[in-house]
Amino acid sequence: MKKKLTAIIKKNQQIAHGMFEMLLSVGEIAALASPGQFINLYSNRKDLLLPRPISICEIDKEKGFIKLVYAVVGKGTSDISKMHVGDIIEVMGPLGNGFTISKEIKGHIIIGGGIGVPPLLELAKGLTGEMSVYLGFRCEPILVEEFKKYTDKVYIATEDGGWGIKGNVIGLLKSNHPKGEMIYSCGPKPMLKAVASWAEDNDIKAQLSLEERMACGIGACLVCTCKAKDNNDWQYKRVCKDGPVFLREEVIWNE
Amino acid sequence: MNRPGLKVNIAGVELKNPVMTASGTFGSGLEYGEYVDLNKLGGVVTKGVASIPWKGNAGVRVAETYGGMLNSVGLQNPGIEEFIKKDIPFLRKHDTKIVVNIAGKTLEEYCSVVERLAGEDVDLLELNISCPNVKEGGVCFGTDTKMVEYMVKEVKKIAKQPLIVKLTPNVTDIVSIAKAAEAAGADAISLINTLLGMAIDIHKRRPVLGNIVGGLSGPAIKPVALRMVYQAANAVKVPIIGMGGIMTGEDAIEFLLAGATAIAVGTANFVNPRATIDILNGIEDYIIKHKEKDITSIIGSLNK
Ligand SMILES: Cc1cc2nc3c(=O)[nH]c(=O)nc-3n(C[C@H](O)[C@H](O)[C@H](O)COP(=O)(O)OP(=O)(O)OC[C@H]3O[C@@H](n4cnc5c(N)ncnc54)[C@H](O)[C@@H]3O)c2cc1C
Ligand SMILES: Cc1cc2nc3c(=O)[nH]c(=O)nc-3n(C[C@H](O)[C@H](O)[C@H](O)COP(=O)(O)O)c2cc1C
Ligand code: FES
Numbered sequence: 001m002k003k004k005l006t007a008i009i010k011k012n013q014q015i016a017h018g019m020f021e022m023l024l025s026v027g028e029i030a031a032l033a034s035p036g037q038f039i040n041l042y043s044n045r046k047d048l049l050l051p052r053p054i055s056i057c058e059i060d061k062e063k064g065f066i067k068l069v070y071a072v073v074g075k076g077t078s079d080i081s082k083m084h085v086g087d088i089i090e091v092m093g094p095l096g097n098g099f100t101i102s103k104e105i106k107g108h109i110i111i112g113g114g115i116g117v118p119p120l121l122e123l124a125k126g127l128t129g130e131m132s133v134y135l136g137f138r139c140e141p142i143l144v145e146e147f148k149k150y151t152d153k154v155y156i157a158t159e160d161g162g163w164g165i166k167g168n169v170i171g172l173l174k175s176n177h178p179k180g181e182m183i184y185s186c187g188p189k190p191m192l193k194a195v196a197s198w199a200e201d202n203d204i205k206a207q208l209s210l211e212e213r214m215a216c217g218i219g220a221c222l223v224c225t226c227k228a229k230d231n232n233d234w235q236y237k238r239v240c241k242d243g244p245v246f247l248r249e250e251v252i253w254n255e
Numbered sequence: 256m257n258r259p260g261l262k263v264n265i266a267g268v269e270l271k272n273p274v275m276t277a278s279g280t281f282g283s284g285l286e287y288g289e290y291v292d293l294n295k296l297g298g299v300v301t302k303g304v305a306s307i308p309w310k311g312n313a314g315v316r317v318a319e320t321y322g323g324m325l326n327s328v329g330l331q332n333p334g335i336e337e338f339i340k341k342d343i344p345f346l347r348k349h350d351t352k353i354v355v356n357i358a359g360k361t362l363e364e365y366c367s368v369v370e371r372l373a374g375e376d377v378d379l380l381e382l383n384i385s386c387p388n389v390k391e392g393g394v395c396f397g398t399d400t401k402m403v404e405y406m407v408k409e410v411k412k413i414a415k416q417p418l419i420v421k422l423t424p425n426v427t428d429i430v431s432i433a434k435a436a437e438a439a440g441a442d443a444i445s446l447i448n449t450l451l452g453m454a455i456d457i458h459k460r461r462p463v464l465g466n467i468v469g470g471l472s473g474p475a476i477k478p479v480a481l482r483m484v485y486q487a488a489n490a491v492k493v494p495i496i497g498m499g500g501i502m503t504g505e506d507a508i509e510f511l512l513a514g515a516t517a518i519a520v521g522t523a524n525f526v527n528p529r530a531t532i533d534i535l536n537g538i539e540d541y542i543i544k545h546k547e548k549d550i551t552s553i554i555g556s557l558n559k
Binding site for chain 1: 279280281282285286287289290291292302310311313314315316317318319321322323324326328331473474522524525526527528529
């Protein structure tokens, strides 16, 4: 039977303004995890009932470690950011369907925005062939050096122009005209929508990782849905179980 | 040492123990079945099912609140045909009672689900009469004694399985509603459904939920739920299934002492996927510790 697990915190430190990196020792999850999947983190505060879904950023199967990178945005992530090395945190996972990696595909385009960047790192590690990476941030970039380990082609955009070009990833795409057979993307919904439409215009396949507020995280409660095509009709699909990664043709953006 | 007897009886259906799942929080058990041995549960109460597929509400569908959560799923369900094809056969593979929660927008819709289930292998029906009545212009079926009586009477005429009527707490007098349901032929009563609530994102100056309002569940509602179960149990003879914020075995014992014959676990599943089993173990521990003969000597046994 699956269950909630206890992970030991090996590292929990700030890597940029309001941004933390957490290393967890939890062999059961590391053994099963694949890029694009997420885990549920349970804060110690008993008034916060719901788990916080956080993507898996890196996996070390040998050591049984997983790395997370998270932004402190509210009560739960703030509480989690105050935990110490050696503390125990309850987690569940790996959850959801991650990215599909096909050996046949040789040209990869990775597009990440803000807190959508972390899940793309483990993916970049596993891809073979040509790869280019486009990352957009509000101000301070994260994980850029890590991506550079896997390709020279890492391009950055920031809203204030402090790093890379001034603007967003769509601007980068429009000026660089990257070639490739498959796009992998994660980031805020408006960015994903723009990526989907750029991909369609350029006739490139795309896998998009969505984000929605969740409760159970395993597909039972139907609170985390997104609008998706279904034959000639549409239905609300579960981001936690049917996703978080969806094909660009599936997603309906009008909500 | 002998394990204490945990069997309870709801309208002639014997549950191996009083722990059930709360509708809508557990699907039909498929997903949670990877975390919980469904054979250990007294019963699985399925997500509300309607005569035809319902798409549900636009998002955001969930908001966390202090010690609770709001949801506005809007009864998304695949419709009774799909449910009969997939969910019943899955649950039947397990040694647990199947309770089908029924949703509708009109009396006819409820009745068509009940009729369709007449020949199916399910143990109990649970009528969810806390959803908006389109015909009556947004009034809830479950908030008006006359409407409750009428609905339950009509459904009882065609129901082939014993009928649980699930009550909404969004009423001034739960006792009169419970009595109306019993008088109309309800075989059991379950309560409470969620309390209508709201949350606002102060930075966006917008309600958090796409639907603006939603149903509050979790430990925040437990005192209200317990009070209503206590009042209903003292007002009717039919068995009561108590729910609302049950997180631990101790919580469950409170409901049993207040007069509930069985209990259901909802929001707690999201906090701990094995909550149902932990609660069951907690109930058993309490019975052993207090040297009770079995579960039935606890039910409704508050000291006067
Ligand atoms: C599949 C998935 C993967 C994610 N991966 C990451 C990641 O790798 N790094 C990262 O920093 N963030 C990630 N997020 C977003 C992260 O879950 C939220 O930022 C976090 O839950 C906020 O919790 P809080 O208590 O600090 O905020 P609060 O605003 O106090 O939270 C209140 C409630 O809303 C939920 N919530 C608030 N914001 C979001 C959001 N953006 N998405 C989903 N739920 C939200 C919370 O879970 C909680 O239930 C991911 C979300 C999903 C769905
Ligand atoms: C996400 C969610 C979905 C629900 N869906 C239904 C439903 O379909 N039918 C129903 O009768 N009650 C539904 N409920 C109400 C629960 O069955 C239960 O009455 C309520 O949540 C109180 O119990 P709890 O505090 O243990 O969750 C739902 C509750 C939640 C949280
Ligand atoms: S969070 Fe419950 S179905 Fe996705």
